[in-house]
Amino acid sequence: xxxxxxxxxxxxTLAKNLAGVAMNKSNFARLPDTxxxxxxxxxxxxxxxxxxxVTYSEKGxxxxxxxxxxxxxxxxxxxxxxxxxx
Numbered sequence: 550x551x552x553x554x555x556x557x558x559x560x561x562t563l564a565k566n567l568a569g570v571a572m573n574k575s576n577f578a579r580l581p582d583t584x585x586x587x588x589x590x591x592x593x594x595x596x597x598x599x600x601x602x603v604t605y606s607e608k609g610x611x612x613x614x615x616x617x618x619x620x621x622x623x624x625x626x627x628x629x630x631x632x633x634x635x
Contacts, residue, residue: 551597559599562591567601583607586615 566589570576583606590600602619604612 555593555595555597559593559597562593563589563599563601566591567603584611 570587570589584604585606586602586604588600588602590598592598602615604615606612
């Protein structure tokens with residue numbers, strides 16, 4: 550089980566990196582108008598890994614469908630219980 554301090558460091562790292570991306574408008578200069586995503590991954594000092602996917606769509610079903618595809622992939626590829634938070 551992940552320790553609460555480790556979980557807090559992961560979220561802190563994600564927040565800082567996403568804030569850095571958000572502060573630079575040129576990161577978003579060539580995005581399509583209706584559907585786009587941002588993906589980043591990292592690691593902690595204990596060889597743990599994490600990733601974040603941010604998706605935007607003018608049609609909410611696009612985002613819901615992406616989450617469903619991810620959940621199906623997890624179900625097919627992981628042997629352990631995984632919790633998905635929306």
